[in-house]
Amino acid sequence: MEDKKPKNFRIPMMVFVLTVLSLSCLAVFLIEEAGFLEKEGSKNTGISSQSSQSKVHSVSKPAPELPPDFSGLPKKLASSAMIQELPSNATILLKFFTFTAGKRVWQKEYAITRSNVAEGTIESPDIIIILHSKYVNRFYSQDFCNVIKNAKDNGDVAFQTELSEMALTWKFKSLIEYKSCIV
Numbered sequence: 001m002e003d004k005k006p007k008n009f010r011i012p013m014m015v016f017v018l019t020v021l022s023l024s025c026l027a028v029f030l031i032e033e034a035g036f037l038e039k040e041g042s043k044n045t046g047i048s049s050q051s052s053q054s055k056v057h058s059v060s061k062p063a064p065e066l067p068p069d070f071s072g073l074p075k076k077l078a079s080s081a082m083i084q085e086l087p088s089n090a091t092i093l094l095k096f097f098t099f100t101a102g103k104r105v106w107q108k109e110y111a112i113t114r115s116n117v118a119e120g121t122i123e124s125p126d127i128i129i130i131l132h133s134k135y136v137n138r139f140y141s142q143d144f145c146n147v148i149k150n151a152k153d154n155g156d157v158a159f160q161t162e163l164s165e166m167a168l169t170w171k172f173k174s175l176i177e178y179k180s181c182i183v
Contacts, residue, residue, distance in 0.1 A: 149181055
């Protein structure tokens with residue numbers, strides 16, 4: 001009878017040793033790339049202290065958003081090219097919200113007509129735009145369309161209407177150049 005124990009034992013042991021070596025090499029590589037093994041004044045890693053620090057800073061959280069400043073918003077929105085080009089009979093309700101303790105909290109509402117924006121609500125608007133209030137301050141440095149596009153890309157805006165697609169298209173045909181804001 002042949003002894004098969006050493007042959008069976010060798011293969012799993014070789015796999016185990018190769019796995020441990022591979023994982024060790026990978027761990028050392030990742031640690032060196034992150035700059036954790038660099039000693040002050042060391043030239044072995046090829047990573048300078050300055051680049052290690054910049055890597056750490058690039059992972060930091062973005063600066064927190066300032067609280068929304070609604071004070072000059074009506075005037076700023078009214079001066080927007082898109083708002084000035086609204087049809088004379090168009091009405092839009094812009095509603096801002098935030099989340100507090102996981103619940104939506106309504107903040108401000110603005111009734112928008114051609115070249116006019118007033119705080120408050122309107123009856124039966126053509127379109128309701130629901131927007132997170134973290135975008136309020138962006139209206140002061142960006143145009144209306146860009147703010148809405150950005151919010152749309154981030155899932156922070158919704159549109160509601162009772163009008164059919166054909167009725168909306170006909171009524172707002174003068175704004176066809178701004179189609180990319182909402183589509």
